[in-house]
Amino acid sequence: MSRDQILGAIRRSLKRGALPADQQAMLRDRLQRHPRHPIPARSRLPHTQQVDLFVRNVEKEFGTVARVAAPEDVPAAVADYLATQNLPGRIVLAPHDELRAMPWSTRPLLEIREGRAQASDLVSVQHGYAGIAETGTLMLPSAPNRPTTLNLLADTEIVVLRAASVVGAYEEAWDRLRAEFGSMPRNVMLVTGPSRSADIEQTLELGAHGPRRLHIVLLGESDSA
């Protein structure tokens, strides 16, 4: 009832009835084509430079990045990061095949649990879907192998991202997502740096409710596919 009331009130205010069929068709067509608006030129670069821009922007937003050449290097990069930060060698890992295939056994001191994060987890390792150079933003769509809680509950989030998955603008990441997922995943987080708040005296403090540290292990040369 309220539904009809609201739609009716909107149409009355706009001084028309429901849109005629041809206009509805045009709007449906616009939805299907989802045209782009002006996109800032800053990310229109060769791919290697897009990756560099991504890294610069992540660091500007208080994230950190370690670059490694091959999947085999990831466990060592994770362990080294934990050591330099004086963090315990205990991680909760996204149950993603790409991460599973990495040689974690070469780091026997690393204690690994797979699955979603719990409140007691200090460090999570997430699979990065895309990096957006424009603002140093990670795109993290939810899936059974990419639980959302990994982005939220741990004090430190480490994201393993292929350099090949870095794109220039948000629009390019949406196109990839549409092509690969078909429909919208339940949750898509765009994450730019670690959690923060400026609510106390409008002065920035890092580490509000989400992770205090965001570390990205960037995998592969930027020009490798």
Added chain:
Amino acid sequence: MHIATSPAFKENASKALSNAGLQKALARSGPSFIARRAAAVAALPEFEALRDAARDIKNHALANLDFYLETYERNVLESGGKVHWCTTADEARAAVLSICQAAGAKTVTKGKSMIGEEIAINDHLEAHGITPVETDLGEYIIQLRHELPSHIIAPAFHLNLEDWEEAFRQAHTDLPADRTFHERRDILIEARTKLRSSFLAADVGITGANFLVAETGSSVIVTNEGNGDLTQTLPRIHIVLASIEKCVPTLEDTVSLLRVLARSATGQDFSVYTTFSTGARRPGDLDGPEEYHVVLIDNGRSAMLGTEFQDMLRCIRCAACMNHCPVYGAVGGHAYGWVYPGPMGSVLTPGLIGVDKAGHLPNASTFCGKCESVCPVRIPLPGLMRHWREREFERHLVPSAVRANLGIWAWFARRPRLYRLATRAAAFGLGLAGRRRGRFSRLPLAAGWTAGRDLPAPEGDTFFARYAREKRSGTLQ
């Protein structure tokens, strides 16, 4: 329901001017917002073009709002969510309560939501034995202090470190006596620890929405703390509160609006967490809510469509207008007496609670034009305030003495303290005026009073016309 003190704007403003703590907070925080936005804008050469795009997107969405809301609803249903259409605040409160009661909820965590403030959902839940816990740091202390937010993106704008300490010591009774709060960091850690347990215990999480995306049926929230994400991810049920004008067509439209939102608000290029939620937990998912409800609220919006106030519905709640307003900068947000302060509040509040209660607010302006010049969706705020003033005159709500004086505008202009604060803002004519007190009728500012209306052409027609044209000429991409 919050009792609006907007009718007492004058008294509120007087009190605000002599409130030392408030003045300290305003002097500290005001200039930094302005500087941060300016830096973000300077770093993006396309910013003005993006503002045009943002305005056009919202105009297009509003001109076809019925179509996009129906599309949005269909996609929410398809992704396993539910939409509860609510004409009034009462209906919205009842809808939220019944979802909570059906779930047997005892505690509810909340992300920051201005529509939540507007419908005063916390009071309603509390009255029915359900405990709401605000999780945005600023909202949390506002809740502890039983106040309204004084700013739409920085609810605790009016507070200083000592106020935080006092509120925490009172509310967190388990604090050891020797626990110190000398640093902002100490406050943050205490809040993080306390609220963690609330996140884990809550049965329902309630968030607002910056946007609703018709194409996908998604609700979008934007935060820096991550509290909104914990709120919508951990509990069994997620409720989204959103007003109807939040609906935009596509993901491309949404990111175009996001490009101007954070820059205008906090001066960030992008907020830390921008999250698109679409329906309930999917098969195989290891986390996420099992139920996803959208409480879709009109509460006065549809009546603004098709009037000169339709432009106001483009507002994306960035707060740039209040950050740059000399009046807000002098008296803070509480003086405005209700949920929405500053220039956007002066236009929106009379539309939502009635010009009889909020008729003073459109006068709380110097017509310096700064708000319009920074608004990312180019809302002609001073012009809309003038429209309210004209309506107010027509309705003879204005006492004759006020009428003669051009109301609170003149009142403001005669306050030397306010002068000094106000003249700090650039492009502000009152500094000049201050030197010839009492002779306002001769000032160019008064021209603002009589300037004519400039109704924007409805964008919907141009879209269809353009579409047909482009289709014919084959330029449609």
